[in-house]
Amino acid sequence: MTDIKIKTASSESVVHCGAGAFEKYAKKHKGRVFIVTDKNVYSLYGNLMRETFGSEAVIKVLPAGEKSKNSRNLLSIIGAMAEAGVKRNGLVIAFGGGVVGDIAGLSASLYMRGVRLVQIPTTLLSQVDSSVGGKTAVDFGKIKNLIGTFYQPEEVIADPMFLDTLPKRELNCGLGEIIKYGALDGEIYEKLCKNKDRLYDCGFLGGITADCIRHKADVVRRDEHDLNGIRKTLNLGHTTGHAFELYYGRRPHGEYVLIGMYYELYIAKRKGVCGGEYSDNLISLIKKIVKVPAYADIENSAVLAKHDKKNSDENISLVVPQSEGKSAEIFIGLDEYIRLLNECGRSL
Amino acid sequence: MTDIKIKTASSESVVHCGAGAFEKYAKKHKGRVFIVTDKNVYSLYGNLMRETFGSEAVIKVLPAGEKSKNSRNLLSIIGAMAEAGVKRNGLVIAFGGGVVGDIAGLSASLYMRGVRLVQIPTTLLSQVDSSVGGKTAVDFGKIKNLIGTFYQPEEVIADPMFLDTLPKRELNCGLGEIIKYGALDGEIYEKLCKNKDRLYDCGFLGGITADCIRHKADVVRRDEHDLNGIRKTLNLGHTTGHAFELYYGRRPHGEYVLIGMYYELYIAKRKGVCGGEYSDNLISLIKKIVKVPAYADIENSAVLAKHDKKNSDENISLVVPQSEGKSAEIFIGLDEYIRLLNECGRSL
Incomplete structure (x- = not known):
């Protein structure tokens, strides 16, 4: 304990x-x-x-x-x-x-x-x-x-x-966030990679939960009211995931976080922010939990990302994985965002 | 300014x-x-x-x-x-x-x-x-x-x-709180006594408002969330005033604060907490603003003081004036509270 x-x-x-x-x-x-x-x-x-x-x-x-x-x-x-x-x-x-x-x-x-x-x-x-x-x-x-x-x-x-x-689908929800923490925290990432074949094991989940809470506690201590950008990192995967969730619905939130992460990882690769083995490993973790769909109507769903309360200006802000334990915030115009999401969808 | x-x-x-x-x-x-x-x-x-x-x-x-x-x-x-x-x-x-x-x-x-x-x-x-x-x-x-x-x-x-x-009645509301601050703060008390014949003068009110805000600001700084008893002092007059307000209604809140203060001053005198010239001066300030009524049904109105969210235990807590710039919290059983309020009413 x-x-x-x-x-x-x-x-x-x-x-x-x-x-x-x-x-x-x-x-x-x-x-x-x-x-x-x-x-x-x-x-x-x-x-x-x-x-x-x-x-x-x-x-x-x-x-x-x-x-x-x-x-x-x-x-x-x-x-x-x-x-x-x-x-x-x-x-x-x-x-x-x-x-x-x-x-x-x-x-x-x-x-x-x-x-x-x-x-x-x-x-x-x-x-x-x-x-x-x-x-x-x-x-x-x-x-x-x-x-x-x-x-x-x-x-x-x-x-x-x-x-x-909990049914497996409910565990997927939590695993969505756990893998998000893996993309933010080197220690959690290592544990996920080491245990990638027992992600649903209750013993494993109990331990990794404490690690995720430790990471979040540290973020909350430094930015309780979501004001200085630190807490915003917890939004990784959420902007795109949430837009798809609003438009397509009928799937647990945590799975959308993973789908959002997948699409945002693609954008991060194309923008030269993240790549190589690290990105491949994150993608393989995501695919262990969820089958990422190629959405047909990217235009109308992506535009919902603009309404996210964290996006108060013209560009869309995305927190994306960069390297082990490191994330970056990128800003991207709506047109480019839609184009890259479409590209990602076609690659699936 | x-x-x-x-x-x-x-x-x-x-x-x-x-x-x-x-x-x-x-x-x-x-x-x-x-x-x-x-x-x-x-x-x-x-x-x-x-x-x-x-x-x-x-x-x-x-x-x-x-x-x-x-x-x-x-x-x-x-x-x-x-x-x-x-x-x-x-x-x-x-x-x-x-x-x-x-x-x-x-x-x-x-x-x-x-x-x-x-x-x-x-x-x-x-x-x-x-x-x-x-x-x-x-x-x-x-x-x-x-x-x-x-x-x-x-x-x-x-x-x-x-x-x-603002109509006069509306000014009375504010004066109720201002005289309450006078009972908590020596400086405000002195100003009230010195200006007791121009309480409704806008020039006087502008200045005393700043003094009251200064007093309240100091209280809020020390007890923002009303947890350590300091902010509770601002409740002077309110417990009894609020009980009468709930029961009798039809009169501005600030006047009830003054009426509550009057009744609570009587209790403070009878309990030996406050008396003499200080208490007489506060009473004469109260009477400049409002005619204090002798309520007929003390029993049923006073019991409402028990429901005040600040009274979580058996006794009723009252913050009462003690001496210039000093207040005290007293605890009193419901029976005694009703008896003393009745006494006060008969003395009017």
């Missing part, structure tokens, strides 16, 4: 990762809690929640899926907190995947201007990514994460015991 | 107070803005907004009054911001009184996890109190300020030019 501390200007957060993290938290935990979860997680772990947090715990169960991450459910959680008499020193536990973590985190940050928050991420994706770093959000008016806050949980419990029940 | 800087762990804010502050801001201001205001303020200053911020400015006009501070209007402001294409580096201007400042501040803090915010408070109350310190909120499910954030504006423009159009 590893404890990773994240101290930012405004607060301090501890991530407990590894086997046994949940049991340890359950033992030391005291007092009444307000739990937010979803239907899928509740059907698997409802009994565990009751056993761990007692009959006094209030459990708010949301429908499963990204569509639940909306303002109606946000207000409904806050209403339920008021009804349950949650006080300023009350504790909200986000028990579930990224959707639960995002909306429960936002609720906790807004209720009486902020109550205590603990994240218990139950998917690989939320363990390596969304539960750490304090970004909370709901979607609004078809815009992803339009409403949100930066709000650090006091603790994150990332226990691999929850990964056992 | 005075500039007061508020540096907290998470950000920095500058309050520009005094005559000419608005004109100076108008001159240096650049770029497109999103303005939130209300119908009353818009009818008085709509032309000034257009002249100052140009035809590109988007102006969202809310109905006037506390009832507008709700989650429906919050989402409607955020929707309008998205429609207007506000970016991450966009600027929201809260142009109005406390309601506008609270809801616009919350919108700015949530949109894309926070855009730039400038407060232009147009009432005495919002100038001396709500526009400074970064508390934002909307009411929800009949609970005041249930949903909110701490979010510092980059600038506050507190210009007495806006006070000229």
